[in-house]
Ligand code: SF4
């Protein structure tokens with residue numbers, strides 16, 4: 001099949017051969033009615049500047065689409081807090097994006113579910129904290145969260161959307177795997193994300209109170225595999241996606257498929273990031289208010305910082321696996337070693353790997369209860385800002 | 388052969404100039420399709436049967452010979468991946 005494409009007259013310089021930003025994550029706001037202790041928002045979110053306006057977001061969406069972005073996530077915080085959400089969805093859909101709404105379900109109503117469908121929203125992901133109201137509400141820091149989430153999951157299904165239910169898994173709910181999966185099946189989920197915590201943002205502060213032990217993890221994995229087999233036998237289309245914590249691996253994950261290579265996040269204040277937690281790195285990231293998205297992606301020092309491999313120190317520099325994992329996650333390297341250039345300490349070749357081993361050991365003996373976690377709210381956030 | 392394929396709700400098939408290929412988009416995911424997969428799925432409109440699709444493709448690609456087996460195998464596969472429904 002042949003198709004003639006008109007070549008782009010202004011092809012940007014692209015010395016690192018970076019791929020186009022096929023995924024755009026629009027973090028519309030850091031405002032959120034919940035207080036999850038593993039939230040990936042920055043610790044000092046309460047300090048961030050003014051949110052982008054509707055017009056500014058529309059311009060980001062247009063430019064992103066032109067550069068090749070096809071998947072668009074609306075997240076936050078809680079994106080429903082934005083009054084212009086339906087307008088942004090309509091614009092995005094008109095531009096040809098596949099539009100995903102990533103929500104806690106709080107603030108959602110049946111009327112909104114329908115209005116968003118009309119605007120062209122492709123999919124809604126509702127996040128839960130647990131399979132029962134007590135635990136769910138304790139983790140979310142809200143007494144009415146669970147019932148609202150159930151009602152909204154049903155409304156999403158009723159409106160005919162494909163439904164993804166997301167559960168962040170940690171040591172306080174990992175024993176509920178079977179209950180969680182059967183709840184999802186009853187609700188008619190198409191995809192279930194069982195994502196064990198990644199330790200950035202608030203989750204890093206709370207790591208000891210969140211990280212499951214190896215024994216808990218092994219058991220959970222067995223339960224997921226058995227459930228998956230059962231689904232297959234019954235011909236169910238529900239897909240289980242279990243994301244295990246890399247703290248129990250000997251090699252790091254290929255973070256974001258390479259720095260500035262596929263993912264582009266725009267934070268509520270317009271800061272452009274190669275991943276949603278990169279804000280914690282001591283790197284100057286550009287803002288869509290000051291710089292064109294195309295220049296941000298191809299030319300800005302922030303986005304070029306970890307492209308290629310000339311920045312790598314040992315052991316990555318001479319490692320034959322560097323094309324595979326790019327040295328792992330820069331945020332994890334920074335949080336655990338104090339230098340973001342280092343190999344991700346998850347790697348057994350890293351001289352800091354003992355810190356991962358120590359965290360595993362701590363997880364075997366941790367006793368912290370749910371009430372001892374630091375919850376994500378504005379008061380605690382200001383505390384982090386003051387330091 | 389008389390079955391009619393249609394995309395499952397939530398799956399969107401479209402041409403992406405930046406990738407110079409057809410893609411299939413679904414919740415938080417995207418498959419870049421190779422030439423023949425793109426050509427076959429481009430015929431899926433929820434109206435025409437597998438047999439109609441084979442005829443149309445054989446007209447478009449006269450040098451390719453009979454396509455019935457390849458096309459129906461691919462569509463069975465796509466159904467197993469839950470991309471399409473056959474009814
Ligand atoms: S993780 Fe929890 S607190 Fe953070 S934005 Fe999501 S729902 Fe809100």
Ligand code: SF4
Pocket residue numbers: 251252315316317319320321322323325326327328343344347348349350
């Ligand atoms: S040394 Fe660096 S490149 Fe090699 S496997 Fe470990 S993290 Fe990856």
